[in-house]
Amino acid sequence: MVPEAEVKDVLDELQRLRARVPLLTGALAASTDGLVVAQDTPGVEAEGVAALTAAALGVSIRMSDATGRGGFRELLIRGENGYIATYAAGRSAVLTLLAEDRINVGRLHLEGRRAGARIGEVVDAAQDHAERPVPSQRPQQSGTLPRRGTTPDPT
Secondary structure (H helix, E strand, O other): OOOHHHHHHHHHHHHHHHHHOOOEEEEEEEEOOOOEEEEEOOOOOHHHHHHHHHHHHHHHHHHHHHOOOOOOOEEEEEEOOEEEEEEEOOOOEEEEEEEEOOOOHHHHHHHHHHHHHHHHHHHHHHHHHHHOOOOOOOOOOOOOOOOOOOOOOOO
8 A cells, every 4th residue: 555645745736636627526546456545525435436547557468469559558538527538646546536517528537647657756756665575584593602612501
């Protein structure tokens, strides 16, 4: 999972994004397996949206592969009352945005892609740091060595 300091950075990015794009009604960063990293989604169950995002991501990746379109970048869904947009955010996270129907879709994409890239950098760096092996330390020996010419005490 993502350490607390990085979660705060991701949440700050989500809040800045919502401030820049007034018709954005929610923003959620999640792992590709559907776990919430950070969310600013008033009135929406974030865990459910993260799980559904992971399911949609799986289908989108398979469709991209099957049609030769390359790796997943984004998904846009338009409903009667607005948009749901999901953007790749690094190697192991996604950004899902909820927007009103009146939003400028070009602006949504522009801001979503930028925020996804920034969130991806934060999450990827945190994972890289967590996966680094800790340098092994040589165990310290306790006690003293036996004097030359004597045998160590077996007890």
